[in-house]
Amino acid sequence: MAKIINVIKGTKDILPQDVEQWHILESKALEIFSKYGYKEIRTPIFEATELFARGVGDTTDIVNKEMYTFEKSERSLTLRPENTAGVVRSYIENGMARLSAPVKLWYKGPMFRYERPQAGRQRQFHQVGVEMFGIKNATADAEVILLAVNYLKSLGLNDLEVELNSLGCPTCREAYKAKIKEVLKPEFDNLCEDCQNRYEKNPLRLLDCKVESCKAIFEKPEIQKVIQSDFICEECAAHFAELKTYLDKLNVKYTINKLLVRGLDYYNRTVFEIKSNNLGSQNAVCGGGRYDSLVRNLGGEDTPAVGWAMGMERLNSLLPVPELELLDGYIVSTSPVEAFELAEDLRDKGFKVEFDLANKKFTKQLEKASKVAKRALILGEDEIKAGTVAVKNLSTGEQVSFPRNQLPQVLAQG
Ligand code: ATP
Numbered sequence: 001m002a003k004i005i006n007v008i009k010g011t012k013d014i015l016p017q018d019v020e021q022w023h024i025l026e027s028k029a030l031e032i033f034s035k036y037g038y039k040e041i042r043t044p045i046f047e048a049t050e051l052f053a054r055g056v057g058d059t060t061d062i063v064n065k066e067m068y069t070f071e072k073s074e075r076s077l078t079l080r081p082e083n084t085a086g087v088v089r090s091y092i093e094n095g096m097a098r099l100s101a102p103v104k105l106w107y108k109g110p111m112f113r114y115e116r117p118q119a120g121r122q123r124q125f126h127q128v129g130v131e132m133f134g135i136k137n138a139t140a141d142a143e144v145i146l147l148a149v150n151y152l153k154s155l156g157l158n159d160l161e162v163e164l165n166s167l168g169c170p171t172c173r174e175a176y177k178a179k180i181k182e183v184l185k186p187e188f189d190n191l192c193e194d195c196q197n198r199y200e201k202n203p204l205r206l207l208d209c210k211v212e213s214c215k216a217i218f219e220k221p222e223i224q225k226v227i228q229s230d231f232i233c234e235e236c237a238a239h240f241a242e243l244k245t246y247l248d249k250l251n252v253k254y255t256i257n258k259l260l261v262r263g264l265d266y267y268n269r270t271v272f273e274i275k276s277n278n279l280g281s282q283n284a285v286c287g288g289g290r291y292d293s294l295v296r297n298l299g300g301e302d303t304p305a306v307g308w309a310m311g312m313e314r315l316n317s318l319l320p321v322p323e324l325e326l327l328d329g330y331i332v333s334t335s336p337v338e339a340f341e342l343a344e345d346l347r348d349k350g351f352k353v354e355f356d357l358a359n360k361k362f363t364k365q366l367e368k369a370s371k372v373a374k375r376a377l378i379l380g381e382d383e384i385k386a387g388t389v390a391v392k393n394l395s396t397g398e399q400v401s402f403p404r405n406q407l408p409q410v411l412a413q414g
């Protein structure tokens with residue numbers, strides 16, 4: 001036998017029995033996001049590498065360690081590790097700035113990151129996300145957070161925790177960064193290697209470190225004092241206060257987490273995550289925030305923006321497995337021609353119907369019916385002569401004969 005070729009590490013097949021759950025995530029996204037005026041956008045799965053280097057930021061793990069980059073015709077291309085950069089590129093390239101603000105877009109699809117595969121972490125995974133362009137007021141931040149919460153509620157996920165923080169603006173953040181560096185300087189040798197590398201380039205990212213020994217350092221009182229201080233300027237503070245007021249009024253529960261800085265470089269002011277206690281260590285289902293400088297950094301006009309992305313695999317693992325959908329009827333017959341004709345007639349009328357394609361024995365066909373359908377539609381010689389079908393309800397065992405033309409009404413009863 002030829003050698004078997006396996007699926008690539010960190011990627012997964014989504015098998016037929018699991019696809020129903022994906023359909024639910026996708027159809028709820030369309031339903032809920034449409035209510036808020038979001039339109040779906042589909043951008044390419046690969047883009048110029050430079051888009052991510054500039055758009056995600058070259059001090060991030062994503063750009064430094066996790067990108068799938070390849071050369072083709074002397075161009076460097078990258079499989080998208082996230083979709084905000086692609087959406088922003090498309091916004092600029094297609095002149096969406098000319099549309100009246102806000103421009104509200106949503107997307108879904110696969111993303112690629114070369115990370116260590118583990119529970120809740122794959123190399124090809126899927127995100128559903130939204131981006132809103134053109135509004136600097138905190139109303140926009142509140143609306144996207146509310147949208148995330150309502151989407152999760154529509155899936156039956158009510159007990160997730162929203163964590164919120166404000167990173168201030170580039171100006172007020174500079175002073176904060178300097179203070180963080182200063183207070184961590186005496187601890188430099190005790191920090192993990194990643195933190196030591198980030199210390200100069202991206203000191204805020206240190207706060208996000210998951211290494212226990214680093215977390216313990218950040219617990220020290222003199223360091224906590226800096227972390228917990230209100231460093232953001234008056235304008236940023238007013239924006240944050242306004243956001244909290246909206247969320248309070250709309251009954252969105254949240255906690256402030258001063259350690260929440262998010263991995264990406266482009267955020268300013270609002271950042272947030274939604275977490276579940278049922279996911280183990282990869283517990284974030286949603287991450288997002290405001291990114292007012294990204295459109296300009298990628299060559300567009302100055303445009304405020306805010307958005308989020310959710311990991312669809314992590315969402316799926318929180319949802320109950322839906323029951324397998326049964327056929328409306330499985331035709332059990334010794335005449336393939338009659339069975340074929342009846343099946344096509346019923347399919348034409350909108351019903352899900354199958355019949356035996358392999359000339360199996362009558363009893364085998366009945367067995368199959370009981371596995372895949374709500375009813376067996378028995379079409380024996382007597383029924384064919386009489387123009388009837390014996391309908392056997394496979395959950396109650398009850399069997400009643402009907403003239404063929406009544407069959408659609410019978411099946412329509414669910
Ligand atoms: P994490 O801290 O879990 O690495 P992140 O900050 O890198 O998350 P984002 O880039 O904000 O994640 O992506 C948003 C969401 O996408 C995450 O909250 C998570 O649900 C999901 N996600 C991110 N990376 C992966 C992955 N490798 N596999 C599965 N889901 C992922």
Ligand code: MG
Pocket residue numbers: 263
């Ligand atoms: Mg990550």
